Amino acid sequence: MASLDILGNVIPYIRNEEEKWRRETLKLLGQMNGTKVIPAAFAMSAQCNRVAVEDGHTESISVRLKTKAKREEIIAVWNDYRSEPQVLKLPSAPERPWCIWRRWIVHSRVSMWTWVRGMTTAVGRLRPCGVLEWKFTVLSHNTIRGAAGAAVLNAELLKAKVISRLHSAIS
Numbered sequence: 001m002a003s004l005d006i007l008g009n010v011i012p013y014i015r016n017e018e019e020k021w022r023r024e025t026l027k028l029l030g031q032m033n034g035t036k037v038i039p040a041a042f043a044m045s046a047q048c049n050r051v052a053v054e055d056g057h058t059e060s061i062s063v064r065l066k067t068k069a070k071r072e073e074i075i076a077v078w079n080d081y082r083s084e085p086q087v088l089k090l091p092s093a094p095e096r097p098w099c100i101w102r103r104w105i106v107h108s109r110v111s112m113w114t115w116v117r118g119m120t121t122a123v124g125r126l127r128p129c130g131v132l133e134w135k136f137t138v139l140s141h142n143t144i145r146g147a148a149g150a151a152v153l154n155a156e157l158l159k160a161k162v163i164s165r166l167h168s169a170i171s
Helices: 017-028 071-080 142-170
Strands: 031-033 036-038 057-063 098-101 121-128 134-140
Touching: 071 098, 071 121, 134 142
Parallel strands: 098 121
Antiparallel strands: 031 036, 057 134, 121 134
């Protein structure tokens, strides 16, 4: 799309993006069975819109949890979560994969969250949902957290795992 065509517009359809988003999310939240990924088995829907911003993806998410949870419990899980890159202290991995943005209502524009930067994802506006159970908004940097950053982090993870296996084999 020509850059001038999107100025002042929201494009409510991105070819193949909604199905790709749904399929990849179910895969990411699925389970490994040997070398095969078994996609997560829950219903979900996606709607993607193209909006003229320099950097960033914004997601509006509504969920129903398996087990009822209070707002404070959800925030505690988000705050406490650490994945393998954090455990291994990989160079490009943030200490926390996401930050809880408590001042979201005041600073909800993508341009206002640039302080998050890097591989950290901002999550906020957690509130009850009238249809499901909870809804919230997520912001991430589409280059740093997206394709380029993910490639670097995956390379660091591969290196860390290969080196640890080599050390174990030598010892």
